[in-house]
Amino acid sequence: MAALGMGRTTDAVHGNVRVPGDKSISHRALMFSAFASGTSRVRGILQSDDVKATAGVLRALGWKLPEVSAEMTIDGAGFTSRLRSPVSPLQCQNSGTTTRLMAGVAAAQPFASTFVGDASLSRRPMRRVAAPLEAMGARVEFLEGHDGLPMTVHGGALHGIAWELPVASAQLKSAILLAGLCGGVAVRVREPAPTRDHTERMLSALGVSVTTRDGWIELQPAERLSPLDLDVPGDPSSSAFFLARALLAGEGSLRLENVLRSPFRDGFLRAVQRMGGAVDEVRVSAPGGEPRDDLIAHGGARLRGISIERDEVTAMIDEVPMLAVLAVRAEGTTEVRGAEELRVKESDRIAAVVSNLRAIGVEAHELPDGLVVHGTDAPLAGHVKTHADHRIAMAFGILGATRDCAITVDDPDCVAVSYPHFWEDLARVAS
Ligand code: S3P
Numbered sequence: 001m002a003a004l005g006m007g008r009t010t011d012a013v014h015g016n017v018r019v020p021g022d023k024s025i026s027h028r029a030l031m032f033s034a035f036a037s038g039t040s041r042v043r044g045i046l047q048s049d050d051v052k053a054t055a056g057v058l059r060a061l062g063w064k065l066p067e068v069s070a071e072m073t074i075d076g077a078g079f080t081s082r083l084r085s086p087v088s089p090l091q092c093q094n095s096g097t098t099t100r101l102m103a104g105v106a107a108a109q110p111f112a113s114t115f116v117g118d119a120s121l122s123r124r125p126m127r128r129v130a131a132p133l134e135a136m137g138a139r140v141e142f143l144e145g146h147d148g149l150p151m152t153v154h155g156g157a158l159h160g161i162a163w164e165l166p167v168a169s170a171q172l173k174s175a176i177l178l179a180g181l182c183g184g185v186a187v188r189v190r191e192p193a194p195t196r197d198h199t200e201r202m203l204s205a206l207g208v209s210v211t212t213r214d215g216w217i218e219l220q221p222a223e224r225l226s227p228l229d230l231d232v233p234g235d236p237s238s239s240a241f242f243l244a245r246a247l248l249a250g251e252g253s254l255r256l257e258n259v260l261r262s263p264f265r266d267g268f269l270r271a272v273q274r275m276g277g278a279v280d281e282v283r284v285s286a287p288g289g290e291p292r293d294d295l296i297a298h299g300g301a302r303l304r305g306i307s308i309e310r311d312e313v314t315a316m317i318d319e320v321p322m323l324a325v326l327a328v329r330a331e332g333t334t335e336v337r338g339a340e341e342l343r344v345k346e347s348d349r350i351a352a353v354v355s356n357l358r359a360i361g362v363e364a365h366e367l368p369d370g371l372v373v374h375g376t377d378a379p380l381a382g383h384v385k386t387h388a389d390h391r392i393a394m395a396f397g398i399l400g401a402t403r404d405c406a407i408t409v410d411d412p413d414c415v416a417v418s419y420p421h422f423w424e425d426l427a428r429v430a431s
Pocket of ligand 1: 023024025097168169170171172174196317318
């Protein structure tokens, strides 16, 4: 149990934070380096439990990968050869991205792969990824009446599909694209709202034909992937916590270095600017890959509550817990709608955020597809249950580090999933 911020008398922030490498890009960088023909070089990969889970699954399937480290040199073995039937279940730990993307890869292999994970991952819906893979010719087994892990993918020869996704999910889109790539068949996929496009961009940069026309994303079979030479940008989802930390401070500024800028990932930044938060954006040079910015966030602003609608949610899906907790110190009411997908993340994030806000003395309530938070200036105190969810731990950790908050968090170590040095960075930025 960690006690945060108790007894803080001043509340100024200062300094720079280099948030860890982007989680979505790190997963894909490992996969595509393994699938490439030739030697890839990847710098700044996220060294977290989720990314290590992807490395473990790739190794269990026969790809040779070095330890996940700051500078990796990876000899790819191609995506069609030398794979082996895994001797034991593929352990995905807490990682939905590992499970769903690698399910697409497994669907194209001539053997069965069983995916398992921790208690949280085992509760998350997987039939949504099984459906398109079965439509392509794989067979996917679950325990009777269950929708979750364990899940066994019986792979084999696949055929192409055109699939309209019922939910906006980059993981599902990517699973279909990877099944097409590894199965050597053309696939088309359409999403109800645009989601992060890292799979499309990265595959396209490695020589695969991936195009978008009339809302349909189409991948054509490819013979090989070129090796990667990539500097992974900072994760905007991790930077959101420190943007909030600065905006909640009485004075001072924080500079967040080298943060990925993508229109599919910047919803939190746009939302806090609408709330009245002062954030400067300074473009930094990127050696290839997606644009990146230094973000300089300033304390001392008066924040006001806002409404977030469905069309804004996909670009900030992982940041809604932090937005809702930040809204505690905004004047008036903040409402988030169209975010029902939050109920099937690492925890039911709508229920987890609202129950924890109430536990520390904030007026908040759930909506079926979102939540409502009433801002307050009152001192706050109480105990937060993370439900082993890294983003719940970090969102409340940020509030707990500010003045007039005495908050304890039950499982601070769960941040290892996406931001292993979070607590150290948090302690460093305030005086
Ligand atoms: C991710 C996609 C999103 C996001 C997750 C990472 C990815 O999930 O919440 O943290 O890397 O593709 P969904 O695909 O379920 O929306």
